[in-house]
Structure formats: C-alpha cells, structure tokens
Amino acid sequence: METVHLKINNIPVEVPQGYTILQAAKAANIEIPTLCYLKDINCIGACRVCMVEAQKDGRPLRGLLAACVYPAEEGLEVFTNTPAVIKSRKTTLELLLSNHNKKCLSCTRNQHCELQKLAAEYGVDEDRFPSEEPIYEIDDLSPYIVRDNNKCINCMRCVAACKNV
Numbered sequence: 001m002e003t004v005h006l007k008i009n010n011i012p013v014e015v016p017q018g019y020t021i022l023q024a025a026k027a028a029n030i031e032i033p034t035l036c037y038l039k040d041i042n043c044i045g046a047c048r049v050c051m052v053e054a055q056k057d058g059r060p061l062r063g064l065l066a067a068c069v070y071p072a073e074e075g076l077e078v079f080t081n082t083p084a085v086i087k088s089r090k091t092t093l094e095l096l097l098s099n100h101n102k103k104c105l106s107c108t109r110n111q112h113c114e115l116q117k118l119a120a121e122y123g124v125d126e127d128r129f130p131s132e133e134p135i136y137e138i139d140d141l142s143p144y145i146v147r148d149n150n151k152c153i154n155c156m157r158c159v160a161a162c163k164n165v
C-alpha cells in the first residue's frame with residue numbers, strides 16, 4: 001500500500017494514499033471539528049467548519065482547505081488552529097446560526113447538539129447576523145423522523161443517511 005507523509009501542526013504523519021486531511025488528523029489523534037461529515041456516509045464538504053491552513057514547499061496554499069474532502073498529499077504541512085482558521089470557523093458558525101431557530105433551551109437536542117457545542121467552544125456571537133423568525137412548519141408525517149427545517153443547517157447528513165443506509 002502506498003503511503004504519503006505530511007505534517008499536521010508540525011507532527012509527522014504517515015497515512016495510506018487516498019486519505020483526506022481529516023482522516024490523517026484522526027489517525028494522529030488531532031481534532032478537527034466537523035458538522036456535515038459523517039464517516040462513510042456523507043463527505044461533501046458543505047459546512048466549511050473543518051477548514052485548515054496548509055503550505056507546501058514552504059509556500060502557503062491559497063485560501064483555507066476543507067479537511068474532510070482535501071486529500072492528504074506528500075509533503076503537505078497542515079495547521080488546524082491558526083488565527084485565520086479559528087476566525088473562519090467562528091464566522092461560519094455565526095452564519096449557520098443566523099438561519100437557525102435558536103430556542104436551544106426548549107430543543108430536544110439541548111446539550112446533545114454538535115452545533116451548540118461548537119458555538120460555545122468558538123465563543124460565537126449568536127446575534128452577529130440577525131435571523132428571521134422561524135417560518136417552516138414542523139414535518140412529523142413520518143413515523144420515523146420529525147423534521148424541523150427551522151433548525152436545518154444544510155449538512156445533508158439526513159439525506160445521505162436515508163439514501164445510503
């Protein structure tokens with residue numbers, strides 16, 4: 001099996017060719033936050049929470065990379081917690097929350113919510129981009145799923161899970 005060698009936060013990592021940066025980071029026990037990624041089910045790079053900074057041959061790559069879809073390349077140097085990365089994640093979370101019903105205390109997922117956890121971790125200002133009032137009816141026609149689109153962040157995990165599992 002061919003392998004690639006890269007560094008994540010200055011730690012040398014060797015992984016099989018074809019791994020993403022996220023998989024390489026997991027293999028090295030380095031945490032990169034995700035929302036839309038669902039192992040083996042949904043890997044579409046939609047939410048942009050997993051962004052990282054990288055350089056190759058001493059030169060920074062343009063823009064941030066979505067770790068869940070960008071391949072781990074030979075010689076890549078990845079940084080998961082730079083000021084630019086943290087600012088990007090915080091803004092992304094603020095934008096996601098701008099279109100989100102934020103009645104967390106009465107939500108059935110309160111304290112078990114990945115978005116809520118990340119928002120707290122990144123010190124998100126939930127009112128930076130003021131949101132509209134909830135506009136969607138709750139869809140509980142299915143015996144299996146209650147769907148509240150006022151809380152949807154377009155991660156597509158529910159779609160992928162229904163389609164693929």
Ligand code: FES
Binds near residue numbers: 035036049
């Ligand atoms: S987890 Fe990578 S873009 Fe959503």
